[in-house]
Amino acid sequence: MEIFFSKRNKVYEIVERYLDKMLEAAELFKKTMEKYFEVGLSREFIEMIETTHLSESMADDIRREIELEMYEKSLIPESRGDILGLLEVTDEVMNKAQSVLYQIETENLEIPQELKDDFIKLIHNNISAFEVAVDGFRILFHNLKAVREKVQEVDKRESSSDRMERDLIRKIFAANYDIGKKILLKDLVIEIGNISDTSEEVTDRLNIVAAKRMV
Numbered sequence: 542m543e544i545f546f547s548k549r550n551k552v553y554e555i556v557e558r559y560l561d562k563m564l565e566a567a568e569l570f571k572k573t574m575e576k577y578f579e580v581g582l583s584r585e586f587i588e589m590i591e592t593t594h595l596s597e598s599m600a601d602d603i604r605r606e607i608e609l610e611m612y613e614k615s616l617i618p619e620s621r622g623d624i625l626g627l628l629e630v631t632d633e634v635m636n637k638a639q640s641v642l643y644q645i646e647t648e649n650l651e652i653p654q655e656l657k658d659d660f661i662k663l664i665h666n667n668i669s670a671f672e673v674a675v676d677g678f679r680i681l682f683h684n685l686k687a688v689r690e691k692v693q694e695v696d697k698r699e700s701s702s703d704r705m706e707r708d709l710i711r712k713i714f715a716a717n718y719d720i721g722k723k724i725l726l727k728d729l730v731i732e733i734g735n736i737s738d739t740s741e742e743v744t745d746r747l748n749i750v751a752a753k754r755m756v
Contacts, residue, residue: 552624553682555607559628560675562600563635569593570638571668578657582649590642597635604628623750627678630742634671637735644732648725653718656726659709660733666705667736670698674743681747688751692744695737702737706730 573589580586607628611621644650652660677691713726 552607552610555603555610559600559603559607560678562596562603563631564672564675566593566596566600566635567638567668567671569596570642571664573642574664577645578661581651587646590646593642594639597639600635601632604632627743627746627750630739630746631678634736634739634743637732637739641729641732644729650725650729652726656712659712663702663705663709663730663733666698666702667733670695670702670737670740673698674740677744677747681751685751685754688747692748695741695744699737699741702734706734
């Protein structure tokens with residue numbers, strides 16, 4: 542097993558900081574959405590979008606630090622590629638979350654009161670999937686066999702998200718909204734669902750990396 546899997550290795554330490562920052566960004570996203578459901582398209586909501594973006598940008602800075610450290614330590618290309626690939630797809634999850642916020646802001650979206658609970662449940666389910674994926678990333682460094690459990694857990698959350706998305710889209714198109722609003726709301730549902738879809742991509746990669754290390 543290579544040195545980057547050791548807790549004493551600097552790469553491990555920086556990855557831990559990166560994952561902490563990604564979880565912070567995910568929590569900020571959730572709070573920003575909760576604020577949106579509370580006060581709508583307010584100045585406070587817009588400011589929280591920027592705060593979430595700043596947190597995600599700081600995670601990007603840490604990711605570049607990881608990349609530099611790995612190249613300086615001359616890790617085996619395959620191992621370096623495994624970690625870089627995981628970082629890239631993990632970062633993409635928060636890009637999806639950020640896209641949800643910008644979609645609401647730029648399209649000046651107002652979610653009908655009767656749909657808010659459904660949207661909140663969908664958001665919490667998707668962020669939960671990401672949190673489990675991050676746990677799986679951490680576990681990769683010290684308990685390869687446990688990675689499979691996280692893979693299965695994210696898969697369940699992603700499947701649950703798919704069902705919630707279909708139910709919510711049916712509800713949207715059964716309602717008495719104009720067709721333009723229905724399409725915008727449907728697109729928002731799909732974009733939120735992309736968070737768990739991409740979280741599943743993280744655990745798919747984790748599963749492959751873990752399997753290679755256990756051979």
